[in-house]
Amino acid sequence: MTDVWIDYENHRGVRRWRQVTPVAGTLRFTATPYHPEAQWVFDAHDVTPEAFSGTLPRGLRSFALASVFAWSAEAPGPRTARVEAP
Numbered sequence: 001m002t003d004v005w006i007d008y009e010n011h012r013g014v015r016r017w018r019q020v021t022p023v024a025g026t027l028r029f030t031a032t033p034y035h036p037e038a039q040w041v042f043d044a045h046d047v048t049p050e051a052f053s054g055t056l057p058r059g060l061r062s063f064a065l066a067s068v069f070a071w072s073a074e075a076p077g078p079r080t081a082r083v084e085a086p
Contacts, residue, residue, distance in 0.1 A: 007070040017076045020044035040065040
């Protein structure tokens, strides 16, 4: 599957663009440790360099569909690369 960029807010309220490779067939309605209320989530390999701390496997994560604000096939521009929650 092809990498895409998502404008995503994590469970701590930090919003930024992430480069991910979605895993086909993983969209489901469920709760996860980081999303305790049942909702639509999908799995993707997070390939954003800041996503790893050097520990393998690199970045297979569940993402809440409701926390995706935008999708892009291309990398965001420098002004939109990172947005921090207040």
